Amino acid sequence: MLNELQIRNFALIEELELSFYSGFSVLSGETGAGKSIIIDALSLLLGARASSEMIRTGADSTRVSGSFSHNRISRRLVTEWGMLEGDELIIIREINLSGRNKCWINGRLATVGQLAELGSCLVDIVGQHDSQSLLDPHGHATLLDIYGGPEHLALLSKVNELATQWSDLRSELNRLHRDERERNRRIDLLSFQVEEIKKAALQPEEDENLTVERSRLANLDRIRQALHYVLDVMGETYGERESLLHSLSTMEAELRRASVLDSALQPLTQRYTALSLELHDVYGEFRDYLDGLPADSGRLNEIESRLNLIDGLKRKYGSTVEEIHVYLKEAEQELAALENATMRADGLEDESRKLYEMWLQEAAALTESRNRVSLSLEKQIERELADLSMGKTKFKVRFTPKTTESAVPGG
Template structure:
């Protein structure tokens, strides 16, 4: 139950502290006094959308706090416990919402900061606000499925959520499968191209340093004759007779070594020099051997040159197609192989998706059938319950029913030869139907011409749903649209009846409804320090009589009107304070 609402710096509200009581509470005041503004504050503190525009001009932030007693609200207590927040021993719970002028907002539960989502979840277990916009929104069939399901209870809602989860999974699988099928031709073409590329590069059997090696070999073969002659001349000079006396460089070095060896036997100081010359002779012999070998192996081979040229041409062709270097070509090969592997695995992926889609479709169809059966039973109960409510709202001949039919959807599930269209909520489409008079067939709510009829139908539906889910506090913002006379009295009586088992807050312009409330709050504007502000005060005694009279006849009621107001208040106080 809502105990108190405190508001600071919200729109036209400077500072307000509004006490609420059990049973039926009513807010009245002239048009534009700020009644709906108070309902907006309550909506904000239970998780509604925050806007920087709501901050009072000249203030840094707006603050709204709501104090609840949740001693008898186990669902709210469960949510609070899930947030890790301890409850006060008396069951008191304080929700607060602060909104800054720069747009940021902050949510707290018993002083502990929480997310806006958590606040909204908790608020939905405490208060159900039925605002002015809800009247028209409830005429839209798109809303009817959720309302019907909510009447089915927690077990049914959990079954609906399980269907939702599977439906989303099914759509995801279908989307991926459809994408695979749509791209099948492109995929086949891509596989052909990649297969050719992998085959072409693989057959070439390239190595990273092959090109530079071939270029060197080509240069050697092309200059084989020159290289042969150079090696021959060098060998001859080094090891064969070269000078006019027929001696080579090696011969001269060997002669020098012989002289030094003879001298070293006389003077050992020459031994080291002798050793060096000996090493020189050995190195010259080895070089001569290498030159002879190189000379003998260096021959012009036109066949090998042609093979090298062909290989270089192949490498050049591959580079033109796949990269600037051999390394680029080899990298392209690895990339093509990976892509080919992925694309080749798409067929297998398609089979996996087809099996998954079939399994999900079968499961969804089974769930959808169970939901349909359950909804038929829920629809029957809801229709009867709303009709009972309408009878109490001075519409004894009214008929209300829930029409059910197959949903219109492009998403078709097939299983065991059956094809069924499925939507996000199952295989069903529902719409609320209504007839006010005997002999008239029920029609969609959107076609109800009378605003008064629509208001009472909406009140009946909302009452049934709220009582079914044990909502502790019900808020009705101008539930009296389009009604008067006996209908107004019937609505007042129904709100008072609901107040016996729930806390009710109603914003009204009808004196019949205001007079039926247990607690009457007057909303008005006042000017303080040169600024307009919304004010609220409890109305009792003469003040309440005066407010009812104002609602009956305007600002200057006659004595007859005042007496009528007293009579109405006397009739309306059947519930003790």
């Protein structure tokens, strides 16, 4: 049902807003008052052909907006299009001087075709030269199904569901069979990429660790020089110059003798002793670190070669080692799917045949139900016609069988 209609800069109308309520509404006026213009604006909103001549003189564009209450068909259509927003349906159409259209359904861009499809189930415009949806044979089955009630509609829904599943399967089959050569090319490419990444045997954070090690090896001489100097100062005695550790030990002995004479020095002496022991330990660790430095300069070349390999893989598969592993996993999954495409196609063929047979059974049941519903509809319409003094009028529903090798919605 139409709830509100807003018209701006359409023909002779500059600005108009109409609100409709439940029940019967009448727009009356003299010839030329603009009644037909309102109908034309509503037709435009529901997908009629547009023209820049509809724009009010002096304006840049025209805009028509409408608020509708959903019915079952409109709700289904809008849901399929992903445009359902609550119980209210808002349609907007705008035309500029260049003749370009902009359409929105519930705030989302739409096509004129969608407006026309939606409009056919929202409004019937009945006039001297306008057709009625009641006379459109394509809508007769829908009207009959609605008359059939919930049980009949549930059967129709089952037929449509099976048709959708069958169509999805056929689409996937077509995709699998569309271009076998392209699939084989993709398999070759993915096989090469998977083998290349696996052969590299990358470890987590390997590039970061290698970068640190490369920096250390590149500055190995400077590191050795610094350690030799520290170890020399700490542990070596030359002539009158005592080593740092020897001086520390001498100082420790002096403090111990002094603390015997003055107990107040004992806490400081203990702290000093701990520091001296720590420095002796650090001296040993420095020496071990120096001894552990690699003597083989070839390791630096190995690291450079490894980092170059990793950088090459990064340029192709990801900016980090982790991203390369993610790409490897996705490539393996796609490769497995492609290699199993033939087997998958055979399985889909079997599943498709089973779905088609199920659809045929449900469609046959739907046809039987429609025959029963049509008999009831014939009798009810003839009773209504009899009340209008047309008792001899006969109303018949006839079905034209369809031959199809495809499962289609509607039976």
